[in-house]
């Protein structure tokens with residue numbers, strides 16, 4: 001009887017302990033318009049870094065150097081003002097009907113695009129002739145590339161062509177695929193717009209008002225801290241999650257980045273709270289990286305300017321996209337560290353935490369990458385499940401299920417105790 005009671009008690013303890021109102025509130029706050037999508041308009045990422053540093057402090061994570069912040073500068077293209085497109089006088093919805101390419105230039109004008117057929121687009125010589133003809137005839141002032149129904153290889157080729165041609169004239173591409181945004185460090189001479197096929201009307205006129213600003217020396221900041229082991233040791237385990245996202249595409253539209261990666265940042269803080277009360281015999285560092293979406297910039301800067309000697313880092317656990325998990329998780333670098341991976345899967349089986357743990361080889365798809373390049377052992381863990389919103393305006397707090405957040409957290413704690421802290 002006593003034992004059953006104990007089991008029930010510990011189970012309910014787990015349920016109530018995880019995904020607390022504080023955790024939800026933290027994730028929600030990161031996704032709110034006040035943080036502007038944690039990008040490069042209105043200092044969204046800097047404001048978020050301030051907020052995370054406060055959360056570090058509350059969770060008992062102390063600065064390693066004098067400050068929590070590690071600053072670095074980079075060039076980034078931004079859309080701080082107007083970002084309006086109307087098609088034959090119909091005002092379109094940014095993020096839903098269209099995207100301005102992350103590297104788009106700005107302009108306020110009426111576009112009368114000429115649509116080039118595929119045979120012209122696939123022939124560099126013909127393109128050149130047709131562009132010259134188009135620009136001298138004055139009837140058209142821009143180019144339209146329709147990629148509807150095309151295969152991936154052709155699509156890739158045409159997207160590259162569109163970027164290339166946007167140095168010469170404004171370009172609109174029509175797509176029937178999901179609109180997926182990113183961040184760019186360069187700015188094309190002319191606007192480059194991606195319009196969804198569902199709203200495209202043939203022989204159209206477009207009035208556009210796009211303000212694009214290239215910022216050559218934007219300052220972003222990693223947030224770094226640790227809990228030192230009680231007994232002095234150099235051994236350090238590092239948990240990382242990037243907190244930046246794509247920011248704003250115009251003053252009216254922002255990308256909340258709930259799953260990517262408010263969820264992972266929340267997990268990072270949540271683990272810190274746990275280890276504050278359950279101190280291991282090794283140092284545990286926590287890094288919230290900036291500039292991940294701009295090309296893994298924060299983690300690159302860190303490994304080149306490490307505030308913890310890389311030799312002291314026993315293992316890095318990078319958490320990116322922690323908000324789903326109904327179909328389990330994937331572990332990138334699993335094949336590089338088979339012992340760590342089998343420990344993790346055993347823990348999962350014993351604890352009955354997640355539906356599946358998928359093994360994947362190395363990939364340059366998040367902040368673990370630069371650690372791997374420097375031979376620091378690292379896993380990158382992401383959840384798989386019902387939430388398919390990715391780099392779009394629909395990746396909102398409300399769409400976050402966090403349905404396996406509790407069990408994932410419990411599993412990461414078990415894995416830390418059984419493996420990482422013993423390295």
Ligand SMILES: [Zn+2]
Nearest residue numbers: 260261320321
């Ligand atoms: Zn991410």
